Amino acid sequence: MAAEDYKPGLEGVPVAKSSISYVNGQEGILEYRGIPIDALARQSNFVETSYLLIWGKLPSAAELAEFENEICSHRRIKYRIKDMMKCFPETGHPMDALQASAAALGLFYSRRALTDPTYIWEAVTRLLAKIPTMAAAFQLMRKGNDPVLPRDDLGYAANFLYMLTEKEPDPLSARVLDVCLILHAEHTINASTFSAMVTASTLTDPYAVIASAVGTLAGPLHGGANEDVMLMLAEIGTIDQVRPYVEKCVAEKKKIVGFGHRVYKVKDPRAILLQELAVELFAKFGHDKYFDIAVELEKVVEEYYGQKGIYPNVDFYSGLVYRKLGIPDDLFTPVFAIARVAGWLAHWREQLDENRIFRPTQIYTGEHGLAYKSIDQR
Ligand code: COA
Numbered sequence: 001m002a003a004e005d006y007k008p009g010l011e012g013v014p015v016a017k018s019s020i021s022y023v024n025g026q027e028g029i030l031e032y033r034g035i036p037i038d039a040l041a042r043q044s045n046f047v048e049t050s051y052l053l054i055w056g057k058l059p060s061a062a063e064l065a066e067f068e069n070e071i072c073s074h075r076r077i078k079y080r081i082k083d084m085m086k087c088f089p090e091t092g093h094p095m096d097a098l099q100a101s102a103a104a105l106g107l108f109y110s111r112r113a114l115t116d117p118t119y120i121w122e123a124v125t126r127l128l129a130k131i132p133t134m135a136a137a138f139q140l141m142r143k144g145n146d147p148v149l150p151r152d153d154l155g156y157a158a159n160f161l162y163m164l165t166e167k168e169p170d171p172l173s174a175r176v177l178d179v180c181l182i183l184h185a186e187h188t189i190n191a192s193t194f195s196a197m198v199t200a201s202t203l204t205d206p207y208a209v210i211a212s213a214v215g216t217l218a219g220p221l222h223g224g225a226n227e228d229v230m231l232m233l234a235e236i237g238t239i240d241q242v243r244p245y246v247e248k249c250v251a252e253k254k255k256i257v258g259f260g261h262r263v264y265k266v267k268d269p270r271a272i273l274l275q276e277l278a279v280e281l282f283a284k285f286g287h288d289k290y291f292d293i294a295v296e297l298e299k300v301v302e303e304y305y306g307q308k309g310i311y312p313n314v315d316f317y318s319g320l321v322y323r324k325l326g327i328p329d330d331l332f333t334p335v336f337a338i339a340r341v342a343g344w345l346a347h348w349r350e351q352l353d354e355n356r357i358f359r360p361t362q363i364y365t366g367e368h369g370l371a372y373k374s375i376d377q378r
Contacts, residue, residue, distance in 0.1 A: 017354075033053065131210070132156070232257050259310050
């Protein structure tokens with residue numbers, strides 16, 4: 001293996017054949033199972049989109065009803081999980097709480113053959129059902145409150161907002177969150193998905209697969225840029241400070257958060273949809289001055305960097321939307337995780353269909369045949 005074969009970050013190295021999603025970064029296209037994201041965002045809902053991603057086709061009405069019912073009936077978490085979560089420090093990050101709770105789920109549902117379709121179905125529906133409950137439970141428990149029980153009469157996104165805020169959300173908020181979940185559900189092979197695939201390739205249980213993916217998503221280079229966007233907008237403070245801020249970043253060669261993407265060289269299609277959702281929310285629930293700053297920032301950054309293909313990515317407008325929905329800043333990444341569980345599960349299933357354990361190689365740069373020195377000689 002020659003050193004020039006080494007691609008840091010595996011850039012451009014195919015690691016799988018996949019029919020789950022497709023990105024065309026030049027034209028700003030994202031498709032799930034061949035269906036453009038725009039159509040799914042406008043016409044589908046998160047549970048149906050999850051079915052599409054995981055089972056590979058849009059469900060019939062009966063299939064969708066069965067999937068929805070199954071997810072709904074598994075929303076509650078066992079009291080032992082809640083007791084375990086109560087012991088988590090309230091200062092801990094919600095992503096760490098989510099990773100630990102996802103892993104703990106595996107303790108309760110004994111491992112069965114990965115060729116058993118019932119086991120796969122149960123794991124898929126349980127994980128989709130319980131991850132939001134656990135994220136919301138930690139939010140209430142860290143404030144010293146008991147978690148509220150999920151409500152079977154509410155849809156997936158509405159129930160999550162209810163569990164988080166203890167108030168039944170209005171239909172627009174629920175719909176906006178549902179669309180956000182669709183937009184974040186899947187995005188080809190990124191770090192957390194690859195992590196899920198590597199873990200899956202050992203044929204371990206699906207709870208371990210999701211726990212490892214949650215841990216990978218938690219890193220600041222992956223999830224979490226939307227939190228930084230909110231900090232940046234606060235730092236800029238007013239519209240007239242946008243241009244000086246961009247000029248300073250250009251002069252100091254500092255990257256502007258929420259812009260640029262390894263694959264997209266035009267505005268991320270998800271950012272276009274999220275901007276629309278922000279406008280809808282602000283029209284109903286009151287304006288946010290940070291939105292005006294964001295719009296101005298997009299304009300000025302395009303002047304400087306448009307030719308280089310640097311445009312808003314998915315994280316640019318999502319924080320503004322989440323804040324308006326009453327989601328605390330450090331829950332932005334857990335919300336991303338709730339959505340991405342669908343994509344991770346889809347890749348888990350696809351991995352199992354043609355599994356070979358991941359075992360890449362390395363370019364050894366160390367020495368050989370050294371003598372062992374006893375401790376007094378070192
Ligand atoms: N602001 C200004 N310049 C940027 C930029 C940004 N946000 N993102 C990339 N660039 C510039 C780089 O400086 C580099 O310029 P150069 O060729 O003159 O050196 C060029 O574009 C390529 O950048 P690079 O970092 O190699 O791209 P990448 O594909 O490795 O990185 C990101 C992609 C997303 C990590 C990167 O765009 C970034 O750090 N963005 C800000 C953080 C962010 O929003 N992350 C969330 C991603 S969804």
